[in-house]
Amino acid sequence: MQASLRWWAIYCSVAIGVWYVALSTPRPEASGLFFTTIGIIALWRYSWWLVHQVRSRIFLKRVFPRLRAQAERVATPLDHVYAVVLSYNIDEADFVKCYASLIDAAVESDVPTTIVASITTDRDRRLLHRAYLAAGCPEKVEIIAQFQKGDGKRSAIGEGLRVVARDCPPDRSVTILMDGDTVLGDGAIARVLPFFSADPDLAAATTNNDAIVKGTYLTRNWYVLRLAQRHTLMASMALSKRLLVLTGRCSFFRTDIATSRDFIAQVEDDRIWHWRLGEIKFLTGDDKSTWFHVLRSRGKMLYVPDVVTYGLEELPAPGRFFPASTKLMQRWFGNMLRANARAVSLGTPRLGFFVWWSLLDQRVSIWSSLAGPVATILLAIFLSPLFIIYYLAWAILTRTVMALATATNYGRIAPVWPFLLYYNQVWGALMKSKLLFHLDRQSWTRQSIDGAAHGQTAKAIGGTLLHAAAVSTFVIGIGVFTGQLSAASDAARYDLFRVNRAANA
Structure with a gap:
């Protein structure tokens, strides 16, 4: 509570102070150029954001309630549920929470369930036995311990x-893939299965996520904000019966899809070819591999917003916010960019225009997110520093509106959200622009596994040079667009003319 009050005080103080300066200071002569530039950039960025907001509300308020009612009306119980749970060095308390919630959800569904627990130690096996005993050894739940490599x-x-x-699963069965540090909410299985029963074309579904x-x-609020934004985007994409990821925290698949040779091969040995880096084998991003398999097969996907799964989250080492969040961004955005190009190449006939354009926008947004700050810096250098204040006032206003819209969908808000939205936009875009030229950089922080390839130094230098060239070209382009580079060039020529004239005199 004290932290929240402190952040509310900081937010109100900053907002009032910035807007007071912006409104009370006389406008520079070239302010029209600033407002026109920012307006053009905002027209693109926020019109696309507004489209997602409208689509998400249509899905959440109109489409999904109708799908829920229809599924529960016509659905019949499935024959079996399988759950493959991936646990690697999970804290004991978190391990027990995960499997206890899964067993409870399986019992609640009243469908025979087989849990395949991918574990690492004998301690894990003992904890599994304890969780099973604590649940009363339910007859319809079987647990198979599978030691991983x-x-x-x-x-x-x-x-x-x-x-x-190998269990020869029945046709009418569903397989869950979930992480071992995930806790299922109430009715997590029972409330998802009816959609698979009612719609034979449904290939996969994922749930709403929250974080502990x-x-x-x-x-805490950085994680929650990320999941709140995910909620809106997932709901928007669900209108197209496709999603942009089948989250590894907890996703449901028809078992015949999940156990097919192609699906397993896609997960185990996924790779892409890059013109400069050569073959890149995916280390992380298994949820992007499962998603791409379903996407390529034209499988229908569903987002189930009224079923919540909770990720047990903690920043990786060193644990300080900036370096740890940067490390997570590197993993998340790297996975996104590695999966993006091949998904876009599937084309609109297979994806539909909206899904295809959303994937393309993942790359466009790298640069459009930076256009406003870069244009403001150039205008401040060459025209007036006051434009920085104007931009900050604009950023506070827009991020406040975005935070409120996100909170309307997700049901909560915090005063730190506007600041975090801007941090995610600018620092996230800078990270993406770097990773775009270093797609081979991958690592699992929990397992200390690195995806470094041979010739890494040469590839890293080449990527750094290309990144610098791309950023330089981008800045020059913004300078040309705002007219500041030509103005600087004219000023330089005028100064040179004056120097030469004085020398001749």
């Missing part, structure tokens, strides 16, 4: 799915 999550998923395949975070007030 420890060479990454992908091989563990593959081995777990092969266990399911160990950390500071800033860290």
Whole structure:
């Protein structure tokens, strides 16, 4: 509570102070150029944001309630549920919470359930036994302990799915892929299964996510804000019966899809070819691999917003907000960019225009997110520093509106959200622009596995030079667009003319 009040005080003080200066200071002569430039950039960025907001509300308020009512009216119980759970060095308390919630959800669904627990130690096996005993040894729940190799999550998923395949699963069954530090909310299984029963074309579904975070007030709200934004985007995409990811925290698949050879091969040995970096084997981003398989197969996807799963989150080492959040951004955005190009190449006939354009915008937004700050800096240097104040006032206003809109969908808000929205936009875009030229950089922080390839130094230098060239070209382009580079050039020529004239005199 004290942290929240302190951040409300900071937010109000900053907002009032910036807007007071912006409104009370006489406008510079070239203010029209500033407002025109920012307006053009905002027209693109916020019109696209508004489209997602409208679509998300249509799905959440109109479409999904109708889908829920229809599914529960016509659905019949499925024959079996499988759950492949990936656990690697999970804290004991978190491990027990995960499996206890899964067993409870399985019992509540009243469908025979087989849990394939991919574990690493005998301690994990003892904890599984304890959780099963604590649940009363339910007859319809079976647990199979599967020791993983420890060479990454992908091989563990593959081995777990092969266990399911060897069980000769019935046609009317669903397989859940979930992380071992995830806790299922009430009715997590029972409330998702009717959609698969009612719609034979549904290939995969993912749920709403929340977070139980160990950390500071800033860290907790950073995670929650990210998930709140995810909620809006998922709901918007669900109108197109496609999603942009099938989240590894907890996603549901038809078992015949999840146990197919192509699906398992996609997860275990996924790779892309890059013109400069050569073959890049995916280390992280297994949820992007499962998603791409379903997407390429034209499978229908569904977002289930009224079912919540909770990620047990904690910033990786060193634990301080800026370096730790940067490390997570590097993993998340790297996965997104590695999966993006091949998804876009599927084209509009397979994806539909809106999904295809959303994927393309993932790359466009890298630069459009930076256009406003770069244009403001150039205008401040060459015309008036007051434009920085104007831009800050604009940023506070827009991020406040965005935070309120996000909170309307997600049901909560914090005073730190506007600041975090801007941090995610600018620093996230800078991270993406860098990773765009370093797609081979991958690592699992929990398992200390690195995806470095041979010739890494030469590739890193080449990527850095290309990144510098791209950023320079972008800044020059913004300078030309705002007219500041030509103005600077004219001023330089005028100064040179005066120097030469004085020398001749």
